[in-house]
Amino acid sequence: MKPxxxxxxxxxxxxxWGGSRLEQIFNCKKPKGHIGEAWIVSDxxxxxxxxxxxxxxxxxxxxxxxxHSKWFSQFHLEKFPLLVKLLDANDDxxxxxxxxxxxxxxxxxxxxxxxxxxxxxxxAPGAAIIIGHRAKDRREFAELARENRWNExxxxxxxxxxxxxxxxxxxxxALGKGILLLEVQQSSDITYxxxxxxxxxxxxxKRELHLEKAIDxxxxxxxxxxxxPNVVRENDLVKTILISCNHxxxxxxxxxxxxxxxxxxxxxxxxxxxxxxxxxxxxGLIHLIKGSSIMVPANMxxxxxxxxxxxxxxxxxxxxx
Ligand code: ZN
Numbered sequence: 573m574k575p576x577x578x579x580x581x582x583x584x585x586x587x588x589w590g591g592s593r594l595e596q597i598f599n600c601k602k603p604k605g606h607i608g609e610a611w612i613v614s615d616x617x618x619x620x621x622x623x624x625x626x627x628x629x630x631x632x633x634x635x636x637x638x639x640h641s642k643w644f645s646q647f648h649l650e651k652f653p654l655l656v657k658l659l660d661a662n663d664d665x666x667x668x669x670x671x672x673x674x675x676x677x678x679x680x681x682x683x684x685x686x687x688x689x690x691x692x693x694x695x696a697p698g699a700a701i702i703i704g705h706r707a708k709d710r711r712e713f714a715e716l717a718r719e720n721r722w723n724e725x726x727x728x729x730x731x732x733x734x735x736x737x738x739x740x741x742x743x744x745x746a747l748g749k750g751i752l753l754l755e756v757q758q759s760s761d762i763t764y765x766x767x768x769x770x771x772x773x774x775x776x777x778k779r780e781l782h783l784e785k786a787i788d789x790x791x792x793x794x795x796x797x798x799x800x801p802n803v804v805r806e807n808d809l810v811k812t813i814l815i816s817c818n819h820x821x822x823x824x825x826x827x828x829x830x831x832x833x834x835x836x837x838x839x840x841x842x843x844x845x846x847x848x849x850x851x852x853x854x855x856g857l858i859h860l861i862k863g864s865s866i867m868v869p870a871n872m873x874x875x876x877x878x879x880x881x882x883x884x885x886x887x888x889x890x891x892x893x
Pocket of ligand 1: 668670688745
């Protein structure tokens, strides 16, 4: 079978803190509750997004990886390495931290660590996230946490649409009320909850915290989580390199009219943030609208994007595969 661009059907996740913006983006009627997350490209067991088009329709990425490994990379990949989500927060989420690969391997039954990043798509006036902390060492962190001095301990940063934050494993973080964002992350879900604003859950209890493990993995030399974007202009494409780390690279693409893209040596995931157009490849075309998510196979060859499109593209770093 010749490689072709894959389109995915998102998996919606109901969350107590979810809002209503994901239903609008995807124009979906089904979920009645608060949809907090849409897993738009996922092969994570708790929510795999099925392929919606062509011969592979209905299949999951793990199945395609077995039969068409060259679509992903020239190199062997153990599992699909990325997870792309949209999150719509109608309330403050708990303050948390994720372990790195090494810690997860030893302490979480061989799981992956989780480095993630956030591209803010929409934000209510005054919206903010928590990113980083002010403790100088583990002892001070534990002390301030025990004394509930959260405002002193946690760093709150106001955000607006178009901003980008890199959240490596070990970075303390929390999504704030009123924010809609795109998250690109390692395919993992290991989270240590540090603080939940002392809220009582539906079952009448506070949610479990994992302060001890959190303090084990928190980074104390962390600093600047807002990276300096590198803007490259290539004809009708304005490409902003938002991050390039060991786990992934993330770019913002603005296509004004038409741009020809060369295949990378790895698959590329593209999420359409705004605009309208087409992705044209040797054997056909795919319509691009706000909310579309596409995987361009590693071995598909050249393709072009036509129209006016604002997209976030991500891929695994070729230097590490
Ligand atoms: Zn997180």
